[in-house]
Structures are given as C-alpha cells and as structure tokens.
Amino acid sequence: MxxxxxxxxxxxxxxxxxxxxLDIPRLEIGSGEQMVLLGKSGGGKTTLLHIIAGITRADSxxxxxxxxxxxxxxxxxxDRVRASKIGYVFQxxxxxxxxxxxxxxRLGMTFARGRHDIARATELLVRVGLGDRxxxxxxxxxxxxxxRVAVARALANRPSLLLADxxxxxxxxxxxxxxxxxxxxxxxxxxxxLLLVTHAPEIARQFDRVEDLEKxxxxxxxxxxSI
Amino acid sequence: MHLLFIAWRNLQHRxxxxxxxxxxxxxxxxxxxxVLSVSGLIEESFERNxxxxxxxxxxxxxxxxxLTMNSxxxxxxxxxxxxxNYLLEYLPxxxxxxxxxxIGGKLEDPDRGGKYSMFVNNGFAIPICLGDYVxxxxxxxxxxxFFTSLRHGRKSDQEYRFAKGRNFQEYNEKNGYFExxxxxxxxxxxxxxLGSKIFPxxxxxxxxxxxxxxxxxxxxxxxxxxxxxxxxxxxGFYLLEGHVAPERDEETGIExxxxxDEPEFKPADKTKxxxxxxEVSAILVKTQGFAGVGLMQQINKSKSAQAVSPVSExxxxxxxxxxxxxxxxxxLTIMVCVVSAISILVSIYNSMNERTHDIAVMRAxxxxxxxxxLVILCxxxxxSLGGGVMGWVIGHTIGVSASPMVEHRAGIRIGFFSINxxxxxxxxxxxxxxGVLAGLLPAIMAYRTDVSKSLQS
Numbered sequence: 001m002x003x004x005x006x007x008x009x010x011x012x013x014x015x016x017x018x019x020x021x022l023d024i025p026r027l028e029i030g031s032g033e034q035m036v037l038l039g040k041s042g043g044g045k046t047t048l049l050h051i052i053a054g055i056t057r058a059d060s061x062x063x064x065x066x067x068x069x070x071x072x073x074x075x076x077x078x079d080r081v082r083a084s085k086i087g088y089v090f091q092x093x094x095x096x097x098x099x100x101x102x103x104x105x106r107l108g109m110t111f112a113r114g115r116h117d118i119a120r121a122t123e124l125l126v127r128v129g130l131g132d133r134x135x136x137x138x139x140x141x142x143x144x145x146x147x148r149v150a151v152a153r154a155l156a157n158r159p160s161l162l163l164a165d166x167x168x169x170x171x172x173x174x175x176x177x178x179x180x181x182x183x184x185x186x187x188x189x190x191x192x193x194l195l196l197v198t199h200a201p202e203i204a205r206q207f208d209r210v211e212d213l214e215k216x217x218x219x220x221x222x223x224x225x226s227i
Numbered sequence: 228m229h230l231l232f233i234a235w236r237n238l239q240h241r242x243x244x245x246x247x248x249x250x251x252x253x254x255x256x257x258x259x260x261x262v263l264s265v266s267g268l269i270e271e272s273f274e275r276n277x278x279x280x281x282x283x284x285x286x287x288x289x290x291x292x293x294l295t296m297n298s299x300x301x302x303x304x305x306x307x308x309x310x311x312n313y314l315l316e317y318l319p320x321x322x323x324x325x326x327x328x329x330i331g332g333k334l335e336d337p338d339r340g341g342k343y344s345m346f347v348n349n350g351f352a353i354p355i356c357l358g359d360y361v362x363x364x365x366x367x368x369x370x371x372x373f374f375t376s377l378r379h380g381r382k383s384d385q386e387y388r389f390a391k392g393r394n395f396q397e398y399n400e401k402n403g404y405f406e407x408x409x410x411x412x413x414x415x416x417x418x419x420x421l422g423s424k425i426f427p428x429x430x431x432x433x434x435x436x437x438x439x440x441x442x443x444x445x446x447x448x449x450x451x452x453x454x455x456x457x458x459x460x461x462x463g464f465y466l467l468e469g470h471v472a473p474e475r476d477e478e479t480g481i482e483x484x485x486x487x488d489e490p491e492f493k494p495a496d497k498t499k500x501x502x503x504x505x506e507v508s509a510i511l512v513k514t515q516g517f518a519g520v521g522l523m524q525q526i527n528k529s530k531s532a533q534a535v536s537p538v539s540e541x542x543x544x545x546x547x548x549x550x551x552x553x554x555x556x557x558x559l560t561i562m563v564c565v566v567s568a569i570s571i572l573v574s575i576y577n578s579m580n581e582r583t584h585d586i587a588v589m590r591a592x593x594x595x596x597x598x599x600x601l602v603i604l605c606x607x608x609x610x611s612l613g614g615g616v617m618g619w620v621i622g623h624t625i626g627v628s629a630s631p632m633v634e635h636r637a638g639i640r641i642g643f644f645s646i647n648x649x650x651x652x653x654x655x656x657x658x659x660x661x662g663v664l665a666g667l668l669p670a671i672m673a674y675r676t677d678v679s680k681s682l683q684s
Contacts, residue, residue: 046683047679050678050679050682053591055590055591055678055679056678056679075595075596076595076596076597079590079593079594079595079596080593080595082591082592082593083592083593083594084593086593088591088592090588090591090682094584094588094591094682096585096588096589097240097585098236098237098239098240098585099236103228103236106228107228107233107589107592108592108593109228110228110230110594111589111592111593111594111595111598112593153592157593
C-alpha cells in the first residue's frame with residue numbers, strides 16, 4: 001500500500017550548509033494496517049508525513065502509494081493523489097474558521113474531483129459524535145470536537161491512507177484517548193491504513209506495530225550513535 | 228462545494244473589511260452610472276433637438292452658431308434681422324401674391340415667384356421673430372404652420388400635440404391677432420391655463436408691452452426647447468410697440484430716424500403691419516432631397532443672408548462643449564473605480580498574511596495551486612461585482628427618483644432599466660475585469676504559498 005525506500009531529505013541552514021533531516025532506507029505499511037511512528041520533537045516526523053503526502057519534495061528516494069510513484073507525478077498530479085487517496089489529521093486541527101463543521105468536511109471533498117456527497121459528510125460527523133454540531137463554526141466547538149471534525153474531514157474522500165500528525169498533542173488528557181480510539185476505530189471500519197506519528201510512548205503502546213524514528217531514520221541513528 | 232461558495236464564505240468571515248471594500252466599489256459604480264445617465268440624457272436631448280423637422284436655418288449674416296443657438300435653442304441674442312420681403316423669396320408666385328394681397332405694403336414685382344421657391348417645392352419656409360420675453364422664457368413670433376408642418380422626436384415623425392386647447396389662429400373676431408400657444412414648461416412654471424393672458428416684455432428686462440396674448444393652447448412636453456418657449460401669432464407680434472422695422476438707407480443699410488408723418492398701427496385695427504415694415508429673425512426652411520445643398524450655397528454666396536445646417540451646428544456644440552466634459556467626467560469616475568480596485572487589492576493583499584495558513588490547509592487537503600488562485604480571484608470578483616451591482620442599483624434608483632424632475636424639465640422619462648448609454652452594458656464585464664486585475668497579485672501570492680512552511684508556522 002505504502003512503500004518508502006531510500007528516502008533522503010535535507011535542508012540548508014542559514015550558513016548555507018546542508019542539514020540532513022531524513023534518511024530512511026525502507027518503510028512499508030500494508031493495506032488496512034495501523035502503525036505508530038514514535039519520535040521526539042524535531043526528529044523529522046512532520047517532514048516525513050509531508051513527503052508522503054506529496055506536500056514536500058524529497059531529495060531522493062521513492063514513495064509508492066497504491067503502486068503510484070509520487071515523485072514521478074507532476075505537482076498537480078500529487079495534489080490529485082493527496083485529495084483522493086490521503087487523509088491528513090493535523091496536530092493543530094487546521095479547521096478553516098470561515099466554514100461550519102459540515103462545510104469543513106465537504107471542503108475536503110471539493111478538491112477530490114466529483115465528490116460532493118453531503119450525506120457522506122453528515123454521516124461521518126454523526127459517526128464522530130457531532131451530529132448535533134453540523135453547522136457550528138470551529139470557534140463554537142471545543143478542542144476535542146474540533147479534532148473530531150478534522151478526523152471526519154480526513155476520511156471524507158475514503159482515502160487509502162490516513163496520516164495523523166500528533167493528533168492528541170493539543171487535546172486534554174480526557175479527550176486524548178477518545179481521539180485515538182476514534183481514529184483507530186474509524187480507520188478499521190473504513191479499511192484505511194493508518195500512519196500515526198507521536199512522541200507519546202503511552203499512545204504508541206496501544207498499537208501492534210510501532211516504529212522508532214530514531215532507529216528508522218539513519219540521520220538520527222548516526223547522531224545518537226556518535227554521542 | 229463550488230469555488231464561488233468558498234470565496235463567499237471567506238468574504239463573510241472578513242465581512243466588515245469586505246463590506247467597506249465593496250462600498251468603495253459601490254460609490255465608484257454609482258458615479259459611473261450617474262455620469263452615464265446624465266450624459267445619456269444630454270445626448271438624448273441633443274438627439275431630439277437635432278431632429279427638428281427642417282434642414283436649413285436662414286438668418287442674417289453673422290455667427291452660424293449664434294443663429295442656431297437663438298433660433299433652435301432660444302438662447303443668446305438674435306444675430307440681427309432679415310426684411311420680410313426676403314421671406315417671400317421662398318414662396319412660389321401664387322403664394323407671394325397671396326401674401327402681398329393679405330398683408331399689403333410695398334413689394335417689388337409682386338407677380339413673380341420667389342427666387343428660392345423652386346428649392347422649397349413641397350417643403351416650407353416658416354418665419355420666426357425673436358426678442359421678446361415672458362418671464363425668463365423666450366417669445367417666438369411665428370405662423371400657425373410652425374405646429375402643423377414641423378415635427379419632433381428622434382425620427383422627426385411626431386406631430387406637436389396640444390395637452391389643452393388648440394393652435395393659434397391668424398385672426399379671429401374674439402381675440403384679433405393676439406393668440407398664443409405655450410410650451411409645457413412655460414405653462415407649468417408660470418401657472419398658465421387656457422384663457423390666461425401673457426404680456427411680453429421687450430427684451431429680457433425691457434418694458435412690458437401693453438397688448439397681451441390670450442393662451443389658447445398648451446403643448447404636450449416634447450423634450451425640446453419648444454417646451455421652454457411661448458409662441459405668439461406673428462401678426463400680433465408685429466403690432467406690438469417697437470416692432471416696426473426702422474427705415475434704412477438703401478445704400479448703407481443704416482437706420483433712418485422715424486418720419487413724423489408715418490401712420491401709427493393700432494392693435495385694435497384689423498390692419499396688418501405692411502411688408503416693408505416687417506422683419507424676421509430667421510426662417511426655418513425645409514427642402515426636398517438634396518435641394519438644400521444648392522440652396523445653402525446660393526444663399527451663402529449672397530451678401531444679405533446666411534444659411535446654416537442646424538444639425539451640423541448642434542453637433543458642433545455637442546462636440547465642442549459636451550463631449551470633452553463627458554469624457555472628463557467619465558475619466559474621473561473611471562479613476563474612482565480604479566481607486567476602488569486598488570482598495571480591493573489592498574484589502575485582499577493585507578488579508579493574505581493571516582490567510583497563508585488557511586491556504587496551506589486547503590492545499591494540504593488536495594486543492595491545486597490553480598484552484599487556490601481561482602478562489603482568491605473569485606473573492607475579488609465577488610467584491611467587485613457585489614459593490615458594482617449595488618452601485619448600479621443605487622445609481623438607477625437615483626435616476627428613477629429624479630425622473631419626474633427630468634421629465635418636467637427635459638421631457639425625457641427615466642425608467643429603472645432604461646439604458647441611456649452605449650457604455651452601460653460594459654459595466655458588468657468591466658467590473659469582472661477590475662475584479663480579476665485587483666485580485667491577481669494576492670491570487671499569485673496564494674498560488675506561490677509554501678504549503679509545508681505555512682503549515683508548520
């Protein structure tokens with residue numbers, strides 16, 4: 001389903017020097033599989049998700065999603081794949097403040113061609129427990145409710161892969177478990193593969209498959225080893 | 228969800244800034260509509276005035292423009308006068324004889340036809356005498372043929388119609404020579420009714436004549452200068468004090484002092500002022516086909532008179548005075564629209580800094596760069612069109628509100644959807660273009676948004 005091979009990414013620091021961030025020899029997720037990538041802040045977790053989502057370009061390597069080589073696509077092609085095959089749950093929810101909960105979910109559908117299913121958007125919001133908050137704007141929702149809308153939005157286009165970037169980092173303790181349970185349950189029901197990145201071991205422990213970014217990413221592994 | 232809806236929601240979210248920006252466009256378009264309406268009205272007025280039902284205006288030598296201004300628009304001072312026997316040169320033999328017998332006086336060779344009569348075959352030559360006023364309005368001494376032969380309207384096909392009463396008669400037992408027909412504005416402003424009497428003054432601030440004219444007809448509004456004039460029977464006009472043509476030296480043309488044994492003409496008499504004591508200010512001539520060109524050349528070769536094409540003169544006035552003013556006003560209002568467009572640009576541009584993150588989110592959800600660019604352009608067009616439509620409605624509402632006043636003064640009715648100008652249908656495409664141009668820079672900013680950086684910021 002998702003296969004990442006020999007992925008390298010570096011940034012230039014202010015002095016112009018190359019600063020390697022990612023060097024991942026191989027990462028594979030099967031269809032419907034749920035996996036956690038555990039890593040500290042600044043370890044390149046978000047960069048990796050951005051590369052998999054086609055938001056950021058890697059320096060080299062390959063990302064195959066449903067047998068599509070993302071790096072061989074044009075930017076517009078990557079946009080289309082992102083819209084139709086990838087759901088993204090952000091750490092800060094990133095709901096658009098001008099739109100209601102239902103509209104935020106529909107917005108995700110707008111950019112995937114031909115998908116304007118209001119019933120599906122409503123059903124998802126009911127599924128995440130927000131059936132009575134369909135027309136509320138984000139500012140009228142609690143933090144936990146906002147993240148639930150974000151989950152519904154990410155699943156609106158029936159993606160193959162859900163990328164969740166620290167989805168509980170800004171949620172209170174009571175809601176953290178609810179969100180994780182919700183994401184896992186919905187992904188299971190919808191048969192969506194899940195790649196969740198977190199720095200919290202207590203969340204990672206709940207998953208069958210956990211990858212440690214420090215071991216997976218040769219950049220971090222070498223720097224840790226040299227210490 | 229349509230991109231326009233996304234744009235609309237974004238505008239709603241920043242409703243106050245959007246509304247203010249929209250209002251600046253509203254103001255601009257209101258001004259454009261008003262300027263176009265006013266210039267359209269003036270154009271319509273010129274159009275109506277240039278279709279006056281005759282093709283030549285004959286008057287004494289002098290400024291052709293002045294002759295047109297005072298004979299067509301009843302403005303400015305008359306250029307001078309022509310002797311009445313000159314008018315008779317436009318009549319065929321029998322007409323000339325008939326006039327001579329009816330009026331009396333001295334006329335050389337009364338049996339011959341007028342030397343310009345062949346040009347006027349099937350047309351007419353109507354005299355007008357100017358110089359007197361009632362209130363601020365001009366009095367025009369003329370014949371009843373003025374209302375039976377002349378036409379008005381865009382195609383010069385509308386007859387003069389009387390809202391009340393009838394045309395004046397040359398003579399009747401009850402009123403003698405002293406009947407008048409008044410234009411609609413004159414009747415309204417001076418509160419004249421059938422049976423009212425007007426007493427002309429000799430010149431705008433001159434003495435009031437002792438003889439009054441009885442109002443026998445009130446014209447319907449025509450939207451022409453006729454609405455602002457009072458038409459009196461020329462025979463009565465000649466019988467007013469001071470309207471006897473002075474005797475002139477035959478060689479030099481200089482006025483001679485009145486001789487003591489000259490008989491005085493009493494209005495009460497049925498006697499008409501003899502031909503040699505009559506003058507006319509101008510003659511309205513209608514010729515058939517291209518005869519007008521030949522007649523004009525002949526008249527202009529002579530020393531005594533000039534012939535002008537009033538339509539050409541009206542267009543000279545239009546092109547000299549009105550067109551540049553209209554152009555300047557249009558340029559000014561377009562500048563207002565450009566300023567409004569800049570305010571749209573500034574408003575959206577300023578909002579871009581705080582919206583970079585939202586745009587990045589849209590991109591992360593799969594929106595292509597093109598779609599993000601289109602959303603911003605849609606926002607800009609919505610502001611431009613929304614403001615523009617409000618401006619169009621307000622502009623036309625003002626026009627409709629002013630319609631009774633305009634109709635009263637110019638005889639032109641303004642409807643809400645009456646498009647008075649060639650330019651008006653271009654307002655909507657113009658607004659879309661302004662919207663696109665104003666939104667282009669912010670849209671390009673949105674297009675270039677660095678998604679990864681903006682999401683992490």
